[in-house]
Amino acid sequence: MELDTNTEEQSVEFLPMPDSQGNFGEYGGQVIPPELKAVMDDINEAYLEISQTEAFQNELADLFKHYVGRPSPIFFAKRLTENIGGAKIYLKREDLNHTGAHKINHCLGEALLAKHMGKTKVLAETGAGQHGVALATACALVGIDCEIHMGEIDIEKEKPNVIKMKILGCKLVPVSRGTRTLKDAVDSAFEEYLKNPKDFFYAIGSVVGPHPFPMMVRDFQSIIGTEARQQFLESQGKLPDMITACVGGGSNAIGLFTAFLGDEEVKIMGVEPSGLGLETDKHAATLTLGTPGAIHGFKCYNLQDDEGNPLPVYSIASGLDYPGVGPQHCYLKDIGRVEYTSATDAECLDAFMTLSRTEGIIPALESAHAVAFAMRQAKEMSPEQSILVNLSGRGDKDMDFVIEKLGLE
Numbered sequence: 001m002e003l004d005t006n007t008e009e010q011s012v013e014f015l016p017m018p019d020s021q022g023n024f025g026e027y028g029g030q031v032i033p034p035e036l037k038a039v040m041d042d043i044n045e046a047y048l049e050i051s052q053t054e055a056f057q058n059e060l061a062d063l064f065k066h067y068v069g070r071p072s073p074i075f076f077a078k079r080l081t082e083n084i085g086g087a088k089i090y091l092k093r094e095d096l097n098h099t100g101a102h103k104i105n106h107c108l109g110e111a112l113l114a115k116h117m118g119k120t121k122v123l124a125e126t127g128a129g130q131h132g133v134a135l136a137t138a139c140a141l142v143g144i145d146c147e148i149h150m151g152e153i154d155i156e157k158e159k160p161n162v163i164k165m166k167i168l169g170c171k172l173v174p175v176s177r178g179t180r181t182l183k184d185a186v187d188s189a190f191e192e193y194l195k196n197p198k199d200f201f202y203a204i205g206s207v208v209g210p211h212p213f214p215m216m217v218r219d220f221q222s223i224i225g226t227e228a229r230q231q232f233l234e235s236q237g238k239l240p241d242m243i244t245a246c247v248g249g250g251s252n253a254i255g256l257f258t259a260f261l262g263d264e265e266v267k268i269m270g271v272e273p274s275g276l277g278l279e280t281d282k283h284a285a286t287l288t289l290g291t292p293g294a295i296h297g298f299k300c301y302n303l304q305d306d307e308g309n310p311l312p313v314y315s316i317a318s319g320l321d322y323p324g325v326g327p328q329h330c331y332l333k334d335i336g337r338v339e340y341t342s343a344t345d346a347e348c349l350d351a352f353m354t355l356s357r358t359e360g361i362i363p364a365l366e367s368a369h370a371v372a373f374a375m376r377q378a379k380e381m382s383p384e385q386s387i388l389v390n391l392s393g394r395g396d397k398d399m400d401f402v403i404e405k406l407g408l409e
């Protein structure tokens with residue numbers, strides 16, 4: 001077999017998916033009022049033009065390297081592998097990025113795009129505060145105003161992230177209406193955005209929302225897989241047999257998967273949170289149990305009631321509890337290129353502790369779902385085979401919660 005280490009040829013940053021209307025098969029698109037469609041089409045046009053310029057590409061590449069610390073390494077988890085038995089487990093270390101997770105990749109891309117488009121303010125909502133911190137970081141660096149809407153309940157719960165956002169200089173808007181959580185923060189941020197969509201930029205935090213966001217966020221995150229594929233080939237002389245990542249909205253997963261979609265011999269697995277169990281109503285396994293519908297301006301698998309309203313979702317990892325999912329994942333599921341499975345809260349906590357104690361790496365609870373699946377799966381495979389796990393973030397943010405949950409004091 002001839003080894004292909006030529007990543008230029010494998011460049012997947014601008015795959016033909018989606019079509020010009022933002023459809024990935026029957027998913028994605030723009031389920032929005034006409035005036036908003038005009039705004040989204042503007043962003044799409046600007047993105048397609050600006051992202052192709054050498055100036056933009058060089059600026060982003062430079063920040064990825066010198067600011068984020070890319071490329072993030074691939075690490076062979078030797079003691080974890082020995083502990084489990086079976087396939088070798090490798091980790092793509094997105095947890096080592098500046099700010100501790102993959103989100104900085106697309107936040108930098110979005111902040112930079114907003115700046116190049118001459119926007120005056122970047123807006124977003126945040127739930128647990130991860131997207132807010134990454135975006136506030138990117139905006140501080142790029143030098144553009146940042147406004148984050150956050151439910152009062154979440155503000156109470158997520159003190160460290162709230163303080164970080166304030167230190168980073170963003171305007172934090174507490175949301176006191178309704179449930180005072182993420183859902184209402186979305187509405188509040190969006191209302192602010194609609195006051196002046198010409199001058200404001202709404203930065204979506206995953207591969208969701210109306211076109212062009214699922215495409216744009218994917219393109220910014222695809223650096224993960226582009227690096228990983230080349231790194232794996234160079235160090236192992238072959239591709240991994242399987243790659244896997246956790247799926248909330250799906251940005252870290254599509255970021256890893258994109259470069260490998262054409263490699264038929266590589267099995268690709270997305271891992272959703274099954275929470276307290278798929279048979280309960282306490283999970284967020286959208287692709288596993290959802291049905292097609294519309295949410296937040298696009299079409300995708302949804303966890304919804306008979307009237308099409310989003311059902312309450314749950315995960316031990318707050319970054320994974322979203323009732324929709326990125327449209328490209330829905331498409332990849334339907335065509336069978338990617339398989340989606342799930343891991344429970346209990347499996348996640350076990351993986352969190354096991355990885356910490358075999359490798360000295362404390363993973364984010366989100367990422368621990370992918371580690372949990374790899375631990376389950378490695379046993380079924382031979383020691384000559386390998387699984388590459390996207391370690392999307394570090395667990396610093398989750399430590400208090402885990403200590404309380406497991407009573408480790």
Ligand SMILES: *Cc1c(COP(=O)(O)O)cnc(C)c1O
Nearest residue numbers: 206248249250251252319366393
């Ligand atoms: C936000 C987050 C996720 C979930 O988001 P995706 O868009 O599905 O990647 C996963 N891991 C970490 C560490 C996160 O912060």
